[in-house]
Amino acid sequence: MYALKRTFFIVMSSLGIIVMLAGCQQTRYPVDHEQLSGEERLVIRFSHVVGEDTPKGLAARRFASLMKERSDGYIEVQVFPNSMLYKDGEEMEALSDNDIQMIAPATSKVTSIVPEWSVMDLPFAFDSYEEVHAYIKGKTGQELISKLDQQGLVMLGMWDNGFKQLTNRDFPINEPTDIKGLNMRIMPSDIIEQQFNLFGASAVKLDFDNVFQSLDEGLIDAQENTMSNITSKSLHYRQEYMTVSNHGYLGYVLLMNKEFWEDLPDEVRSLIEETLSEVSEWQQEIAHKLNDQELSKLEECNCIEITHLSDEEKQQWEEAFSPVYDFYRGRFGAKNINSLPKIKGGNKE
Template sequence: MHTTTMTRVTSLIGATLLGLTTLQASAAPEIPPIPAVQGDVVQAEGDFKIKFSIGTTQSGAQYRGLEYFEKIVEQRSDGHIQVELFHSAQLGDDLQAVSNLQSGTLEMTAPSTSPLVGMFPEFAVFDLPFLFPTPEVADKVLDGEIGQKMLDDASRQGLVAIGWAENGYRQLTNSATPVTSPDDLDGLKIRTMQNDIHLGIWRTLGANPTPMSFAELFTALEQGVVDGQENPWITIEASKFIEVQDYASETNHVYTPFITLVSERFWNRLPAGYQQLVRDAAKQMGDYEREVSRTLNDQIKQQLKQAGMQITELTPEQVEVFQEKLAPVYDDWRDEIGGELIDAIRKASQ
């Protein structure tokens, strides 16, 4: 090939690759930067190590929050507390991690509340439908007296509960039809977690809830074993459900928090100054993680739209129809969860 022609081809290939790289870069979510650490160095005796394990991936909002926690604790302890992060259930799933806290072989974890309902029945309140109408209401409840009391009540059985973050709102996708009312769900097979409240929600709405493990879900959707599923936008995108689901509805039907837990055995070894440092860091981590979570969710919803998923955003009137239909779920669970807790949250939501 002539030298000039070769140069042109090389330039063309280079420009094409550069264009692809730019396209990929523009599609990548813009995550809020990790804030600077505020506060003086805490003076206390001893050197400590914290292994902090979560079930979510390294690319998610939760891990980003953990990186901020690590930065705060290591800087403000002047390196006397070293933090090691483990993502993607490397040290076990949520329940295994909690068990390891109780035995003292792991220092910290931050599971969703849903797997802990067996230990703390009041956590089932977070599985009730449409309890938190906005993220701001969720923050107000969890960061106020109600959230603090729930942390205090969960500080037993070898655990110390010190803060909240968010897993976020769950959304509905399916391969059959746009969903704007309960009537659209009639007979649809919807995959749910093995959770009695979630099964009750979809049964009450007229769907056919089908519990199965998350690991089996993509194949089940692909083969038509189930028609739809419900998860936060981040999970929907990361799991590539757009390949097997044409329709989505932004239902925000269940809001799930993460709870930050410490091993009581480890906690009792920490000097009071370091205990307070870890508490403060957990609060700052939670605030930042929520910001990242909400930023990612908004960006990812737009990316799914642009990629061809038909997303229906329910109006307040449409949401009200779902809420009215689901009133019996509250009646069924009122005694088990605690009517006072449900009423207190509803009052704070107004």
């Protein structure tokens, strides 16, 4: 009888262990993340070049927090803002080498590997954020995304920053011809360079983290940027005039190293996609509100003279910059331009 009871106990114990192990296999992530070493966690290094209180900085932190929470600490997104890890011009190479796994460069920055993306830099190409996102979700946008994939990069979404304004230290800019003679800081984009060279400015391609110092030292006279970028880097303290022109869209392309992405388990990829989709909606709302708030602050501080272009003046600027569209067509054809919402609507030739 004792032997029978002992055998029964061993069998039931074994069954219990099997059930327990099966339950463990169904657990998506380790539960007690505090006990995990760095080697046991899945680490995603996310580098960017702007401040933590900008739309991109805030969204990156939110993404990291949600990923930690939803994976029970298994997935650790390490965010490195303000060029802490890599400078503006170094991020793309670091991502390709998998030294970092995620970046969110401005659309202009990806033109270094896929020049066709410079369609996003065309002056007055978009009148609203909704137009931007509809374009990216459409056929042409998906073709642009596929070109990134061919370069070993996976695009996981797009975050807004805002529409760009002009600032300079010398005089109010009311017409495009007013930029003549200015040393204008731009992001690395042939289209943006063409835009400012068209009216006699000298376009200077410069990393964002060097803009304030270059303004301070007089190496550049002017720059274009969104409200939140202008204030987060205190650029308005080195500029006397600002023109609210909304002449170009500035957004960020969320990129991950393709090899790293494809090595991730399906459930991890799904969690990243779901979380980024949620964060992107939040980020876009924050970006729009923050730019409006920063403009109000600049108007109240009396620290920079502000000129607002009327709708009629914007139309005149848009027509003046039409040769830039011809420059793009000459390099890449008309397809990407013809898919822009305002051109499909018949508002441009």
